[in-house]
Structure formats: C-alpha cells, structure tokens
Amino acid sequence: MTTAPSALPDLAAVPDAELLRLDHQVCFSLHAASRAFGGYYRRALKDLGLTYSQYLVMLVLWEQGPQAVKAIGERLHLDSGTLSPLLKRLESAGLVRRERSREDERSVVIELTDEGAGLRERALSVPRGVLAATGLSLEEVLGLQEVLGRLTGALGEAVDAD
C-alpha cells in the first residue's frame, strides 16, 4: 500500500514522461471531484432554485450578512465579471437586493430579502446529504480541507509571483 517515506522516489529523479502521467492524475482528479460535487449539488439545490455558485454566495450572505460585492468576491475568490451577472439573477429571483452604498458610491451592497433569508431554512437539510454522499469520514473531510487549503494558497502565490 503506502510505501515508507524512505522508499519514496526523489521528485527530481522521476522522469518527465512519468510526471506527465502523474500530473494527469492530480489535476484531473481534482477537476473531476469538483465537477462531481457540482453534479450532486445541482440536484440537491434544484428544489431551492439555486445553482452551485449561487448557493455559495447565499452561504456567505447567510453567515456574514449584508456585504459589498467586493467582499463576497474576496471570500469566494471571484471577480465582478462572475459576480455581477450572478447577483442580478439572484435579484431577479427575489432573493437579494442590490443597493449603492451611500458612504462610497462605487460600492454595491448585497442584502438578503426576506425570501432570501427564509431560504436558509430549506437549505439546512442539504449538507447532511452531501456529506453522506461523499462516503468520507469526518477525519478525511477535515484532512482534505486542510490539504486543499494549503494547495490553493500555494498555487495562488505561485501565480502571483509569476
């Protein structure tokens, strides 16, 4: 199964062609897992009339209250190019209000409507089903989060240092 640390090959000694395959597994397995999650949520959220990304935005609003678009973007690593149309759809659906801030007219504050706030009750049952569907133990979930968080941070820095 897992080989002892000393038996692990030195990364520098692994040939390029081998890495091209290993690499395939890494980026691909992440890509596939993310989309598998999306597929599960798509069904679970259908009744609520939310997409996966819209659900993430609603989570931020449910947890943190009224937010500027900028703040939501920082929390979710999304820019206005993605958020602007998404928030307009949530507004059309009657779940949020968009209002120019009075202190800073550049910024737009997103606020839940009563309907948007009320939707939280119906969303409460979703996560348990998702966790069950992953088939992962609580330990594995926590470990996964930790590794993914580090990975995201490292990749972000690598891109910035580009």
Added chain:
Amino acid sequence: MTTAPSALPDLAAVPDAELLRLDHQVCFSLHAASRAFGGYYRRALKDLGLTYSQYLVMLVLWEQGPQAVKAIGERLHLDSGTLSPLLKRLESAGLVRRERSREDERSVVIELTDEGAGLRERALSVPRGVLAATGLSLEEVLGLQEVLGRLTGALGEAVDAD
C-alpha cells in the same frame, strides 16, 4: 470504514446549522482549489496555446492514441456537449484530425496530427512546475488523489441512485 476516534463528534449529533458551515468549507475548498489549479495551468499552457481542458484531452491522446469521442468523454467524464466544440477548436489549431469511423459511422475518431503529437515534447516540462507550485509532498499528492478518487466515485453513485 475507519472508526472515528472517540474525540470526533458523531456526525448525527452535529446540528444542521453547524453542517451548513462545515459544508461550506468542503465544497468551497474543492471549488477554490480546482480553480486555483486552472489559474496556474492557464499561464503554464499559454505558450502551448492550450486551455486546461484542451490539455486534459491532449493528455488522453498522447497516452492512449486515436480515440472515439465517446472514449475520451468516458476518460474525462465529459459529454459531447463539451467535447464537440472543444475538439473543433483543437482541429482548427491543427493539433487533431476528426474522422468518421468506417466500421461505425456514428462514431468520430480523434487522431493527433504530427503537430499535435509534437506538442507533447513541449508539454513535458509543465508538470514539474505544477507539482512544485502546489507545495505538496509526493505522499500528500498520492493521498490526495486517492481520497479524491473515492469521493468522485461515491458522488457519482449517489447521483446515479437518485
């Protein structure tokens, strides 16, 4: 299944509101990590003129040789709605050929052109940089792949059983 150490809470005992937060972390961290990977690849593959998804398709072709669209789709968990336009772009770029199979006229076989096959040489240097940028050890990468693979499989089954 691993039995949780006594210190870990029983999942059934965790309240819904808490799971709504934990859940946030799981789906979100995966979403963020996947996009961080995409961001890194976008830059790394720019010289090759490939997008992240096009790179995945090229990996399949480099490894497995000529493939029907169907087979590529199964390998990458993508359907023709995604692959058809993507493959046409690869064809326009001169990297692949698309030909109706003679045995089964329904299927379209994708084959690398000389240029497409030659691109592999230039792609060989990409994975090492990516692995370095993740900041993960080889063990962690392997562990991550294993967990993600199980997760994808479990979520896929859960959706199918829907």
Added chain:
DNA sequence: TCCAACTTAATTGTGTGCAATCTTTATGGA
C-alpha cells in the same frame, strides 16, 4: 424483412469563470 429502441455526435440554451476594458467615484499629492 422491417421497424422500434438504442447509440453516438452535434446542437441549443443557460450559467459560470476569467481576462480585458470601460464608467463612475474616491483619494492623495503638487
């Protein structure tokens, strides 16, 4: 043999995700 059911791709429509650009508003230094 013939046709209904299935299979394979392509197409259509919606919703991200992101780079690049534009508009409006704020800020800070000469």
Added chain:
DNA sequence: TCCATAAAGATTGCACACAATTAAGTTGGA
C-alpha cells in the same frame, strides 16, 4: 484646488460544463 491615480462594478468576449433535444447510424426482435 486640481488632476493623476486608484478602486469598485459593469460589460464584453471567449471557453468550458451540462441538460435537453436533434440527427444519423446500428441493432435486435417480431
């Protein structure tokens, strides 16, 4: 004060991702 610069969103353009539908080809059973 005035203006260059920066910041916040919105918009545009391109490329996935996926559900739903369509078109063309295959297969199997009555």
